[in-house]
Amino acid sequence: MECHVYYEGDDDPEKCTARRMEKFDEAILYRTMGQVPYGVVLNPHAERALSPADREAGLDTLVALDCSWESAEAASFRMNGVHRALPFLVAANPVNYGRPFRLTTVEALAGALCIFDELEHAESILEPFRWGETFLTLNEEPLRRYSECTDSSEVVAVQEEYLADEE
Numbered sequence: 011m012e013c014h015v016y017y018e019g020d021d022d023p024e025k026c027t028a029r030r031m032e033k034f035d036e037a038i039l040y041r042t043m044g045q046v047p048y049g050v051v052l053n054p055h056a057e058r059a060l061s062p063a064d065r066e067a068g069l070d071t072l073v074a075l076d077c078s079w080e081s082a083e084a085a086s087f088r089m090n091g092v093h094r095a096l097p098f099l100v101a102a103n104p105v106n107y108g109r110p111f112r113l114t115t116v117e118a119l120a121g122a123l124c125i126f127d128e129l130e131h132a133e134s135i136l137e138p139f140r141w142g143e144t145f146l147t148l149n150e151e152p153l154r155r156y157s158e159c160t161d162s163s164e165v166v167a168v169q170e171e172y173l174a175d176e177e
């Protein structure tokens with residue numbers, strides 16, 4: 011599965027996880043929306059949750075939007091593709107540690123790879139980040155359970171259990 015990122019460039023370049031992925035040849039970055047390939051777009055505003063069924067639809071391209079959370083409103087996700095939200099997962103990065111849903115670009119891509127049963131690829135993209143392994147440890151159980159689901163409605167049912175625990 012290939013990782014592609016539309017790079018908005020409005021966040022701190024020193025902390026940008028997409029740029030670090032590019033440096034380690036783990037993602038291709040685009041500065042022009044029209045160049046972004048068609049694929050599964052990781053969009054927190056999407057109506058449907060990502061599930062293994064999306065992998066089976068034959069799409070081998072993951073796309074994320076790297077921008078600040080201030081500019082990550084629904085209208086910014088204009089890329090062509092199949093838009094999917096990630097289910098309940100918690101961030102391990104220092105800015106949003108322990109916070110559900112607010113993942114960095116590399117965490118979002120790694121989470122998607124795990125749901126698509128590509129754990130080794132997820133480990134590889136997280137390796138350059140000192141908190142990368144923590145992301146997989148913190149989310150080990152939900153990621154395994156999501157990867158065993160057949161479709162989005164099953165993923166949402168599993169997610170409900172974690173959301174209920176949060177309350």
Ligand SMILES: C[S@@+](CC[C@H](N)C(=O)[O-])C[C@H]1O[C@@H](n2cnc3c(N)ncnc32)[C@H](O)[C@@H]1O
Pocket residue numbers: 021025026027028052053054055073074075076077078079082094095096097111112113114115116118
């Ligand atoms: C808003 S950007 C922030 C990037 C941050 N500046 C960095 O350095 O990684 C994070 C991107 O990861 C993806 N993402 C994060 N959380 C997500 C979620 N809960 N569902 C779907 N995609 C998500 C989206 O593509 C989102 O635009």
